[in-house]
Amino acid sequence: MNRMRRRIVCALALTTSLLTAMGAPSASAGATAVAACAPGQVCFWATPGFADAPVVSFELTNASVEQCVSLPDGVDARSFANRMDRYVTMYQSRECATEGDFGTYPGDGVFVPDVPFTVRAFQIWEKS
Template sequence: MRTTVLTTAALAALCLLAPASAASPVPSATAASATPAARPGPAVSPPRLGRCAPGELCLWAKPGFAGARQVHELSGVEIESCVPLPAGADAQSLANRTGRPVTAYQSAECAETGEFDTYPGGGTWVPQTPYRVRAFKVWEN
């Protein structure tokens, strides 16, 4: 099972990376053998984070923190209980800022027969979940 998880530290590191310059002061063998028409591709920018305040679990209907957003706070969630999303709703990106681990489930009943992943609570940003999230559980630390 593959999960893309971006922590706050990883996103900060991505923002610090600058695209390589086309002109290099040190010639390389690959640069000398490149055709004149070959040019580096456009710089890839890190994903833009959605709004999610500390203490919240935020779920978005679409990848890339887009679409309708649902916000859940610890005060409204019973710890270690399955919390299904509203009927017909699902999420394809999420941010866990609860300070506690959260397991996202493909199943609306938190059944472990479907896909599920647990995300750390210290600031985990997932721009695209590997499946549609239909329920979650918040765990004790």
């Protein structure tokens, strides 16, 4: 019986260690995203998981409310952070067309490490 108990304890310890190790990069990536994207900004990364620095960021001084804002030519985003206090809709289309994928995300600290589609444009909404 002691052997069986020892095997179970070892298996649980190994599983816990593996889960902890797997969770660490995600926490680090989230901390990196928070540090790289200032409050009041929407920031975009070219790769999932907030790898490297954001490729582009916007705030209300360079993005009009309720207007389609295309990411610069050649920039496609796979992760983003919305640190504005407004809702932002992300679009697959550079023209904010609803024929492609799109999704609206609340503000005040939404971090999406792996967008389900490639983001090429966005729209900021008025506060309600």
